[in-house]
Amino acid sequence: ETGVTQTPRHLVMGMTNKKSLKCEQHLGHNAMYWYKQSAKKPLELMFVYSLEERVENNSVPSRFSPECPNSSHLFLHLHTLQPEDSALYLCASSQERSELAGGREQFFGPGTRLTVL
Amino acid sequence: GQNIDQPTEMTATEGAIVQINCTYQTSGFNGLFWYQQHAGEAPTFLSYNVLDGLEEKGRFSSFLSRSKGYSYLLLKELQMKDSASYLCAVIDSNYQLIWGAGTKLIIKP
Numbered sequence: 272e273t274g275v276t277q278t279p280r281h282l283v284m285g286m287t288n289k290k291s292l293k294c295e296q297h298l299g300h301n302a303m304y305w306y307k308q309s310a311k312k313p314l315e316l317m318f319v320y321s322l323e324e325r326v327e328n329n330s331v332p333s334r335f336s337p338e339c340p341n342s343s344h345l346f347l348h349l350h351t352l353q354p355e356d357s358a359l360y361l362c363a364s365s366q367e368r369s370e371l372a373g374g375r376e377q378f379f380g381p382g383t384r385l386t387v388l
Numbered sequence: 389g390q391n392i393d394q395p396t397e398m399t400a401t402e403g404a405i406v407q408i409n410c411t412y413q414t415s416g417f418n419g420l421f422w423y424q425q426h427a428g429e430a431p432t433f434l435s436y437n438v439l440d441g442l443e444e445k446g447r448f449s450s451f452l453s454r455s456k457g458y459s460y461l462l463l464k465e466l467q468m469k470d471s472a473s474y475l476c477a478v479i480d481s482n483y484q485l486i487w488g489a490g491t492k493l494i495i496k497p
Contacts, residue, residue, distance in 0.1 A: 380430055
């Protein structure tokens with residue numbers, strides 16, 4: 272399998288549930304990202320990992336917990352979410368975070384459509 | 389604050405030309421990306437501009453003016469499959485990508 276994959280594609284959960292989103296990249300990249308995409312809003316960067324170390328956390332609530340066990344896998348653990356957390360969660364990867372400035376693009380997965388009831 | 393502005397929605401006719409504008413105000417500038425995102429799918433890379441001028445790639449072209457904080461994406465010979473959202477993103481001085489909300493382009497026969 273090639274590119275960036277995400278599972279599940281759709282997830283419905285209650286506010287008291289605990290679930291995890293999974294992302295896998297088969298591109299040999301060193302940087303991975305979690306984004307939140309809500310309707311008619313800009314992509315919101317949640318977490319950035321570079322060589323498995325978290326380098327950025329854009330003030331995301333603690334009910335979202337990332338995990339990067341190796342450079343190919345990224346998880347987003349969810350617990351006690353709120354209805355306003357319903358959104359499309361996108362995972363992306365790039366060769367190096369700094370190389371974005373050289374025009375090396377991010378590759379995105381298809382996303383997980385999350386609905387919190 | 390940092391800001392990227394794009395029109396929310398545009399409509400164009402199959403076979404025509406459309407220009408999608410993007411204006412930005414960011415702390416520093418290290419390049420600008422355009423991505424295409426079909427409904428329910430991943431965003432995919434279209435273009436990257438870091439110097440002023442026009443970059444042409446087939447039916448798609450992207451223009452940048454750093455002094456004006458302005459870019460546009462030009463789509464020629466529109467096809468129905470071009471119906472999608474088009475996202476503008478700027479790399480700031482901290483190598484952070486600042487995203488616009490995207491422009492939904494509707495193509496009519």
